[in-house]
Amino acid sequence: MPLLSLTNVSLAFGTHILFDKINLTVHRGQRTGILGRNGAGKSTFMKMLDGQHIPDSGELWIRPGIRVGYLTQDLPSADESTVYDIVADGLAEVGALLKEYHHLVMGDFDDESMKQLTRVQDQLEAKDGWSFGQKIDSIIEALDLPADTPMKSLSGGWRRRVAMARVLVSEPDLLLLDEPTNHLDIPTIQWLEKQLESFRGALMLVTHDRAFLQRMSTSIIEIDRGNLRYWDGDYKGFLTFQAEQLAAEETANSQFDKRLAQEEIWIRQGVKARRTRNEGRVRDLKKMRDERSQRRERQGKANFAVETASRSGKIVVEVENLSKTYDGQKIVENFSTVIMRGDRIGFIGANGMGKSTLLKLLLGQVQPDAGSVKIGTKMELAYFDQLRDQLDLSKTVIENMAEGREFITINGKDRHVISYLQDFMFTPERIRQPVSALSGGEQNRLILARLFSKPANVLVLDEPTNDLDMETLELLEEILLEFDGTILLVSHDREFLDNVVTSSIVFEGDGVVNEYVGGYADFIRHGGRLPSINKKLLADK
Known part of the structure; x- marks a missing residue:
């Protein structure tokens, strides 16, 4: 007997249709990943299963007596x-x-x-x-x-x-997790993976963490233009299935549009097209027109690039025997490194170990207890803040972006602010809404839009992947790989680190900080292991 079922369920917010007669059955033991672009309705889908949203039509049935546990994206106060x-x-x-x-x-x-x-x-x-x-x-x-x-x-x-x-x-029977790895460090993500593998109820999760999704899900649901695309298998298998489905859809649409064009030519031939013996063909044409008008096109991909500044000096930062203690805890002790122009460095460690403090030391914002930090010349810095403090939630998207300007200059060319924001998948309607109405992923895209509009040769990115949909995440990877400046990246996304960084600075506990070639997988391959966080290290360092 299923735990939950949806039968011809529809839900719309105003004219925006999120779900159009969707069907689903969930059984105990299923572990299902929920995918979809930002704004497709993933969080709304989870809230509907939790009873917070009532469908406009159709039936949502939950077995009486079962416990539903729901982890939202929002942090406790x-x-x-x-x-x-x-x-x-x-x-x-x-x-x-x-x-x-x-x-x-x-x-x-x-x-x-x-x-x-x-x-x-x-x-x-x-x-x-x-x-x-x-x-x-x-x-x-x-x-x-x-x-x-x-x-x-x-x-x-x-x-x-x-x-x-x-x-x-x-101990819920149905566990709903909306971006469960956001703000979690790698040791905690790995602990969570072990806990969920032994979970006996049904699990449904929304996540941007591809390594976590691959390990945890045994089936995938993609929310796409109001419909559910179901795949019985893991995430990597779904990617192949998705590509095949979209290619088949594109072929079918192309053939349909060609036939519709031919029928439109026929109807314009005049009187003979409207003779009684051709009324069936005229009715078929009207149906084709209706079908074409109701087609929901797949939203275009994000399209953005970094506004590059002039090159920094060859040496960006040179550190010798750096030591720092914070609130009685060793953050770093006798650490030395040289960061060269073009390096892409990942900062890896449990929360509270001191990643943010070391970044501030490297940028000259905090003074060390011992050792020296020499900062190179001609640095132009752009900083991504994971807490989104750069955004004014009461202002609209365009007000946050424009800052009083109508045009912005990107790589020597003037762009209208609205046109630039559309590159980040903001529709004209969305551009004029307050930032408080945006999803977490949309807010992150807006921060990226602001960040990439300013000339920079050093990017400091603090958890930039939170809440991004998979396609935007993969595009961000491509952009960072093409960026010819220097990147300092704090992230707990193991696959993102592996795909982007050239070396990793790893916090191994008690002030021990070492540098390794490659990303997280390379660190593990060389026998590395992250310690669990000590309870004394509570606040971000």
């Missing part, structure tokens, strides 16, 4: 709530009692608190709450989470871990 509080929220009413109990036993005892403690204990015993408490403790221990630390003290990666713990603690 960085507020005063503790890690324990957020994880316990995954258990609804019992979780609220466990939170209250946890705070009472951690506080000072007086007569009033003892009365409250007795009341909460009685309620927990009535609801078998202690077994649920063990689940919370187990998941917190498994993820090495600091239970009593407030969320405001945690980095994005740690808050992502907490969100994952909140979902997993309920």
Whole structure:
């Protein structure tokens, strides 16, 4: 018996049709990757399965009594709530009692608190709450989470871990994961892969991480122009299937358009085309016109390039015996390297190890405790911020991009801002919407549009792949490979690192930082292994 089924389900937002009479059946044990371009409806699809969106028509059936766990793209708020509080929220009413109990036993005892403690204990015993408490403790221990630390003290990666713990603690039958690897470091992604491989329920996930998708999914669904394209197999097999399907569609459309053109010529021949014996042919032509008008064309690909500056000096940065300690923790000790013009360097390590601090050291934004940093000449820097602080959410896309200009200069040629944004797959309607209405992937594309519009010979990219669709991700790879400047890339996307970087600076723990030729796979091939993060290193360094 299936856990969930969709029958002729349709959903539209205004005139924008997201799903057009789609059908799907989900069984226990399925692990399905959900693909589609930014804006195709992947997150809306997941919210519909979670009951947050009601279909306009058709039937969405979920087996009564099953638990649905949903991990959204959004991070938990960085507020005063503790890690324990957020994880316990995954258990609804019992979780609220466990939170209250946890705070009472951690506080000072007086007569009033003892009365409250007795009341909460009685309620927990009535609801078998202690077994649920063990689940919370187990998941917190498994993820090495600091239970009593407030969320405001945690980095994005740690808050992502907490969100994952909140979902997993309920032991759902259907697990919906929307970009689960965003903000996670490689050790945590690998831990998550092991957890999900033993998961017995049904798993549906949206992810841009191709290595994660290849390992986790046994089937693929692509949301394409309101329809679902299903593939029973892994991601690499789907790519071949997708190419064959699109080629067949293109051939069929071409043949249809040729036949329609011939019929249009025929109808214009005049009176004889409208004689009674040809009325059937006229009706067929009208049907063909209707069919052609309803065809939903596949959206064009993004098309962008970097605005290149004059060349930097041959040596970009030279470091000798660099050491830095932050908040009592060794970030880097006695590290030396020379970064040359044209190098593409990946920074690899667990969250909190000090990747951001080392970047700031290399760029002269932070001073070392010991050692020297010599920065080369003629550097023009462009910086990609994973937290999207460069965007004003209250302003429109074009206001964020134009900054008061009507035209921008790209490689010596003036481009209208609207035309330039269309290269990044923003439609005229989308260009005039506030940034707050954009998906995470669209916001990242806007940051890339701003970044690549400014002359640069050094690109500093901090997690640039988050939320991008596969096609834009692959195009970004191509652009970075063609860029003749220097690239400093922080990423936990293993395949992206392997495809882009020429060498890797790896944080191996306790201040040990080494440089390796090649990407992540090369590092592993040479016997490398990333340590798990220490709980003392909570904030981004």
